[in-house]
Amino acid sequence: MANVDIAERDQTKEDNGDAALHQKHAAMLQRLAIKEDARLQKSAARRAGSLASENPNESTDRFVDAFSTSAKQLEQTLSSLQQLVSSEAGRSSARSDLDATAIRISELEQFLAEHSYFLPVYEVRASQSAVSMLREKLESVNAEMLPKKRFSFKGKANKIPKAIEALSVKVSESIRPSDSGARDILQSVQDCEGTSMEAAKHSEALSMRLACxxxxxxxxxxxxxxxxxxxxxxxxxxxxxxxxxxxxxxxxxxxxxxxxxxxxxxxxxxxxxxxxxxxxxxxxxxxxxxxxxxxxxxxxxxxxxxxxxxxxxxxxxxxxxxxxxxxxxxxxxxxxxxxxxxxxxxxxxxxxxxxxxxxxxxxxxxxxxxxxxxxx
The missing domain is CATH 2.160.20.70 (Pectate Lyase C-like)
Known part of the structure; x- marks a missing residue:
């Protein structure tokens, strides 16, 4: 009877060991399955992310085509606006178009910045040069919209001619009839009076340009x-x-x-x-x-x-x-x-x-x- 009990206990232990082994094996398989699922999910996410982030414009040829088309359109627009602002009547109507063109140039520059990371260096430089040329042309059209003010010279005392006039009076009062050298000096002073008037005007204009x-x-x-x-x-x-x-x-x-x-x-x-x-x-x-x-x-x-x-x-x-x-x-x-x-x-x-x-x-x-x- 004792032998039977011992055999049953041994069988029970064996069964319990097998059950624990099966549980461990099942747990391990579950962990492996979870890891595999996670790996598959990450792989799928990477593929999805790659597809989502794939930009059809990430091609030098495609970028060049899109950039060149936009740059050419902007250049044509600026040429048309330049002709328009040449007349007084066209300036008021051109202002809003100039504003819109400035924004489009900025957008083109932003387009270049966003795609510069995959472009060859020479292509980036060429595109930057094209944008710079567009900006210069825009500034040129803007300059025509704002013609420079003409200078006027009223209400200003001409100090240099007055100084020369005073000098000539002093010289004429101090020379003697026989003093030919002094009379030559007086004649030279009087001859330069007309030229000094122009110099005074030039000096006044220059001082106005550098007023501040x-x-x-x-x-x-x-x-x-x-x-x-x-x-x-x-x-x-x-x-x-x-x-x-x-x-x-x-x-x-x-x-x-x-x-x-x-x-x-x-x-x-x-x-x-x-x-x-x-x-x-x-x-x-x-x-x-x-x-x-x-x-x-x-x-x-x-x-x-x-x-x-x-x-x-x-x-x-x-x-x-x-x-x-x-x-x-x-x-x-x-x-x-x-x-x-x-x-x-x-x-x-x-x-x-x-x-x-x-x-x-x-x-x-x-x-x-x-x-x-x-x-x-």
């Missing part, structure tokens, strides 16, 4: 009214910890070597070039803006083409926020009265990848400065 030069200042507050000097250039150079207010229209602006400054300016009918600035805040409205070697600077802009940056870092962009009495009329004259939204579409010429450039960003609304009133 602000340089070599520290801790200063500067206010300039350009008024009827729309064809002048504004030059800001070697400024530290200054606040500069420019009211009125100018033809161009050049900012060079400026640190810890606040610069507020009215509309610029041409371009603005910003070089070597640091820790500044600028409010500018311009047809075109290029920024080189700048860092830690906030740019509040209104532009008619995409801002361009090179060799920059920590640059933040926001919409234009400067005002003064009469600015709406000035913006209209400079064709900058409408907000294009291009201030936030920045081109970094040192960053041609499809990913966003780390050198600039949009200035958060909560950190933006309040609108600046320039009617000081």
């Amino acid at each position: 030069v602000i340089q070599d200042l520290e801790g200063a507050i500067v206010v300039r009214d350009l008024k009827e000097q729309e064809d002048s250039e504004v030059i800001l150079e070697n400024l530290t910890s200054c606040s500069v207010y420019i009211r009125g229209i100018c033809r161009a602006m050049h900012v060079h070597k400026v640190k810890s400054c606040k610069i507020y300016a009215g509309p610029i009918t041409g371009s603005a070039l910003i070089e070597e600035v640091e820790d500044c805040s600028m409010m500018l409205a311009s047809q075109q803006i290029r920024i080189h070697n700048a860092k830690k600077t906030d740019m509040y802009l209104r532009v008619r083409s995409r801002p361009i940056v090179e060799y920059t870092s920590d640059i933040r962009f926001a919409p234009y926020a400067f005002s003064y009495p009469g600015i709406e009329n000035d913006l209209s004259v400079a064709s900058l009265n409408q907000e294009t939204g291009l201030w936030e579409h920045v081109d970094d010429f040192r960053w041609l990848r499809a990913t966003p450039s780390p050198n600039w960003c949009i200035l958060p609304e909560e950190e933006r400065a309040a609108p600046v009133d320039g009617s000081l």
Whole structure:
């Protein structure tokens, strides 16, 4: 009887061992099945992702065809607009078409940036050159929309001729009838009087073109009214910890070597070039803006083409926020009265990848400065 019990216990143990073995085997098979399912799912996901991300345009030939077609259409449009703005009647109707063309050029440039990662280097450079040519032609048409103001020379004293006249009187009063050498000098002075009048006019015109030069200042507050000097250039150079207010229209602006400054300016009918600035805040409205070697600077802009940056870092962009009495009329004259939204579409010429450039960003609304009133 005891032997039977022992045999039953052994059989029970064996059965239990077989059951545990079967359970372990089943668990192992289940784990393997789960792993295989996971592998298959990942493989399927990779295939699906690959198919989803496959871009039919990721072909150099396809890109070139699409880019060339768009560039050719834009060139034809600009040629038509150039003929249209040659007449006074066509300028008003061409403005909206110019705005739309500027946006299309920006879109073409963005198309190039998004596909540059798989294009050959020579193709990227050729496409960039084509975009640059389109932008130059656009600027040329814009320039024809804004004919330069003619200079007039009224209400100005001609100091050089008056000085010569006074000199000739003094010479004639001091010479003797027999003093032939002195009379030769007097005749020379009188002969150059007509020429000096032209020189005075040229000097006056030159001074008007360079009406606003602000340089070599520290801790200063500067206010300039350009008024009827729309064809002048504004030059800001070697400024530290200054606040500069420019009211009125100018033809161009050049900012060079400026640190810890606040610069507020009215509309610029041409371009603005910003070089070597640091820790500044600028409010500018311009047809075109290029920024080189700048860092830690906030740019509040209104532009008619995409801002361009090179060799920059920590640059933040926001919409234009400067005002003064009469600015709406000035913006209209400079064709900058409408907000294009291009201030936030920045081109970094040192960053041609499809990913966003780390050198600039949009200035958060909560950190933006309040609108600046320039009617000081």
